[in-house]
Amino acid sequence: MRTIEQWVGGQPFYGDPAGRIPVENPATGDVIAELLEASPADLDDAVRVAAEAQKEWARTPLAKRTAMMFTMRELVLAHEDELARAIVTEHGKDYSDAVGEIQRGRETLDFACGIGSTLRGDYSFDVSAGIDVHSIRQPLGVVAGICPFNFPVMVPMWMHPLAIMTGNSFILKPAAQTPSASLIIARLYREAGLPDGVFNVVSGERDIVAHILTHPGIDAISFVGSTPVAHIVRDTATAHGKRVQALGGANNHAIVLPDADLEFAATHISAAAFGAAGERCMALPIVVTVGGIGNELVDRIAHHAKKIRVGDGMDEGVDMGPVISATARQRIIALVDEAERDGARVVLDGRGLVVEGREGGHFLGPTIVTGVSTDSTLYHQEVFGPVLTVLEVDTYEDAIDLVNASPFGNGAAIFTNDGGMARRFTLEVEAGMVGVNVPIPTPVAYYSFGGWKESLLGDRHIHGPEGVSFYTRAKVITTRWPDAGAHGATMSFRRDE
Numbered sequence: 289m290r291t292i293e294q295w296v297g298g299q300p301f302y303g304d305p306a307g308r309i310p311v312e313n314p315a316t317g318d319v320i321a322e323l324l325e326a327s328p329a330d331l332d333d334a335v336r337v338a339a340e341a342q343k344e345w346a347r348t349p350l351a352k353r354t355a356m357m358f359t360m361r362e363l364v365l366a367h368e369d370e371l372a373r374a375i376v377t378e379h380g381k382d383y384s385d386a387v388g389e390i391q392r393g394r395e396t397l398d399f400a401c402g403i404g405s406t407l408r409g410d411y412s413f414d415v416s417a418g419i420d421v422h423s424i425r426q427p428l429g430v431v432a433g434i435c436p437f438n439f440p441v442m443v444p445m446w447m448h449p450l451a452i453m454t455g456n457s458f459i460l461k462p463a464a465q466t467p468s469a470s471l472i473i474a475r476l477y478r479e480a481g482l483p484d485g486v487f488n489v490v491s492g493e494r495d496i497v498a499h500i501l502t503h504p505g506i507d508a509i510s511f512v513g514s515t516p517v518a519h520i521v522r523d524t525a526t527a528h529g530k531r532v533q534a535l536g537g538a539n540n541h542a543i544v545l546p547d548a549d550l551e552f553a554a555t556h557i558s559a560a561a562f563g564a565a566g567e568r569c570m571a572l573p574i575v576v577t578v579g580g581i582g583n584e585l586v587d588r589i590a591h592h593a594k595k596i597r598v599g600d601g602m603d604e605g606v607d608m609g610p611v612i613s614a615t616a617r618q619r620i621i622a623l624v625d626e627a628e629r630d631g632a633r634v635v636l637d638g639r640g641l642v643v644e645g646r647e648g649g650h651f652l653g654p655t656i657v658t659g660v661s662t663d664s665t666l667y668h669q670e671v672f673g674p675v676l677t678v679l680e681v682d683t684y685e686d687a688i689d690l691v692n693a694s695p696f697g698n699g700a701a702i703f704t705n706d707g708g709m710a711r712r713f714t715l716e717v718e719a720g721m722v723g724v725n726v727p728i729p730t731p732v733a734y735y736s737f738g739g740w741k742e743s744l745l746g747d748r749h750i751h752g753p754e755g756v757s758f759y760t761r762a763k764v765i766t767t768r769w770p771d772a773g774a775h776g777a778t779m780s781f782r783r784d785e
Contacts, residue, residue, distance in 0.1 A: 290321040292467050294330065294491055295474040297337045298484025303330035306495065309464045314380035314610040315600040317648030323467050326490040328499050334459055334488045335505035338430045341485025342457035346427050348483075350404055353453055360449075360480035361397040364390065367476060371469055373602070375440050378466040380609035380650070381564045382601040393445030395733035396751050400449035406756045407454065419768045425760035427455030428531065429507040432500050434521065436513050437463035437612055438567045438672075444470060446737065446751040447510045448487060454759045456507075457486045461500060464493050465612055501525045508759065510750065511535065512569070514670070515696070515742045522745040533758055534745040535738060537670040538569045538698030541691040542727055543713065545684065546579035548703040552725070554588030556703075560727035561589075561676040562596055562654045565611050569743075570699050570721070570728045573671050575678045576687045582680040586658060589676065590636045593654035599643050610650040611673055617650045620673035624655060627666040627677075633659045638674060662690070670696070684709065692718045697740030701727050720744060 292311065294301040306327040310319040326334075345353075364371070372386040381389075409423040433447040440462060448458045462470040470489045477487045490496060500506060501524040508531035511521045515536030522534045542560075544553050560572035577585055601609035611617050621639050628634055638653020655675045660667050667677055681687050691700055701723035702713040710724045720739035723729030731737055731752070738749025748758040 289319075292321050292323045292471065292491070294324060294326055294334075295471055295487075295489040296330075296334045296485075297341075297488070298478050300471075301330070301333070303327065303333060305330070306492065309491075309493065311378060311465065311467065312613065313377055314612055315602075315643075315646055315649045317614065317650065320377065321468075323464055323491050325464075325492040326496045331490055331496060331499050331503060334490050335430055335503055337485040338457035338459055338488055339505055341483055342427070342429055342455070345452075345457060345483055345486050346455040348455075350407070353455075354401055354404070356481045357397060357401050357449060357453055360477060360482070361394060361401060363476040363480055364394055364397065364473075367472065371441055371472055374468040374472060375466070376601040376609070378468055379437060379440060379567075380601055380612065381567075382606045382609050385564055386601070389439055389442045392730070393439075393442035396445045397449050399733040399752065400453045403450070403453045403756065406753050407760070418770065419766060421764060421766050423762055423764045425454070425756075425762055427760060429456060430459065430505055431456045431508040431510070431759060432459040432461065432506050434461045434497055434500065434509065434511045434513070435463060436569075437465040438564065438569075440466040440469040441473070443512050444473070446512075446733075446755070448473075450751065450755045451510075451759045452482070452486060454756060456759055457488070459488045459490060459500070459506070461490055461492070461496060464491060467491050497521075498524075501530075502528050504528070506530060508532070509534075510758070512750070513537075518745050531758065532746050533748045533750060535569070535750060536743050536745060537696060538571075538739065538743050539574060539668070539670050539694055539696045540570060540572050540699040540701070540719075541574045541576055541694065542572055542701040542703065542723075543576045543578060543684070543687045543691065544581065544585055545702065545704040545706065545709060546581050547705050548581075549705065550581065550585050550588055553703040554585060555592055556725075556727045557676070558589050558592040558596070558654070562593060562608055562674045565608055565652065566674040567611060567672055568728070570730050571672075572701070572727045573675060573677060574667070575676065576690055577678060577680050578684055578687050579682065580680075582658070582678060586635055586656060586678050589678075590656055593636055593656065593676075596654050598638075598641060598651055598653055600646055600649070608654070608674065611652060612650065614650050616673065617652060620652060620671060620675060623666045623669065623671060624657060624675060627657055627660050627664050630661060630664060631659060632657050632661070632664065632666070688713065688716055692716075695742045698743035699723065699729050699739065701725075701729060720749070
């Protein structure tokens with residue numbers, strides 16, 4: 289049985305583990321490795337090493353940091369296959385999607401390589417007699433990232449390149465289900481020339497997260513996960529004096545207007561709803577149709593969904609892999625079962641799917657449900673599975689009211705050929721990321737990613753300019769170099785004296 293260790297001080301770290309956590313291949317249901325669970329003492333070691341390394345790293349010129357990050361970018365590109373295979377083996381998504389995840393994560397490396405333009409401060413000359421003012425941004429110290437299972441490479445890459453390039457050291461807590469990619473990244477950072485201790489990996493589940501949230505040596509925490517846990521992270525960490533950005537759950541909606549190209553919409557909705565088995569915070573689980581087009585749109589979506597080949601993500605031609613665990617699979621099935629008992633219609637049913645040769649895998653087929661009550665748990669809860677719920681309303685006003693009533697506000701989209709209605713939607717919808725004929729409006733890395741309402745707790749989005757702001761603090765410096773013999777001073781606070 290393979291042992292997955294931690295990474296501290298630039299090398300594999302075994303420490304004094306609190307236990308061992310089984311790691312499954314969700315396509316087979318087999319345990320393929322055991323993950324060493326970090327103990328409080330292990331975290332103490334990681335924080336101590338990170339704090340020592342950060343002092344020197346913060347003094348490293350930006351040009352040297354940038355050269356290292358350029359090398360890191362090339363190493364990630366060279367090891368794309370190794371990373372993708374680790375993702376598929378532990379998460380289950382198909383190989384092509386894993387490669388896409390790495391490419392989207394690499395966008396943040398690209399942004400980090402040019403961070404100088406975002407990190408620069410301001411300068412004001414002669415604000416008063418002989419006085420200049422300028423601002424700089426300095427690192428926080430030791431920062432931590434707590435990441436979900438569904439994007440083992442991309443989501444951590446939204447954090448650590450910016451944290452490191454701004455002069456911090458970083459401690460990554462990957463999801464226990466998908467830990468291996470983080471250790472590959474750690475090894476590549478070492479090859480790129482990052483000093484030992486600047487990037488560290490400590491693994492585990494709830495207990496180690498609790499210690500991260502309260503550890504006095506950690507200055508800030510980035511979190512991506514469910515909204516209930518995001519509340520715990522924010523409340524606990526801020527109570528212990530830490531800066532926090534906590535990205536929570538989502539239940540994204542798309543409105544389809546009668547003038548939309550329904551074939552175009554159906555194609556993109558199917559991909560957005562069922563890609564990565566729906567295990568994306570920017571997946572599209574809810575579609576709201578307007579003006580009587582529901583049946584035609586559902587038929588078109590089902591036509592495309594039936595073509596999706598479900599199987600082991602490493603097999604040729606597979607479009608969709610399993611969900612992460614047997615527990616997740618049963619939870620998703622239970623939500624559909626409950627909605628069906630309450631009168632909903634299951635138009636396309638993937639609950640009974642079995643993949644030949646992978647009978648122990650955690651597979652579900654694409655599932656489409658109509659006639660769902662807005663009181664249904666299936667409608668209100670983030671499903672995080674390959675289930676699409678389609679609702680019908682009469683008017684745009686009904687649709688936008690329904691979307692905005694959701695407690696989540698991560699992403700929202702509209703399908704229409706009417707530019708005026710599209711513009712109105714972008715202004716009226718209560719979501720942080722909005723798509724017009726784009727069902728998964730995840731922004732490029734030089735914009736920031738983040739939702740509204742219960743989808744983001746904290747005032748800073750992740751990656752992009754707001755990510756740089758999160759990992760730094762401002763300092764304003766007021767300077768005067770008096771002329772020889774000019775030693776007079778005033779007791780007044782006036783600037784014109």
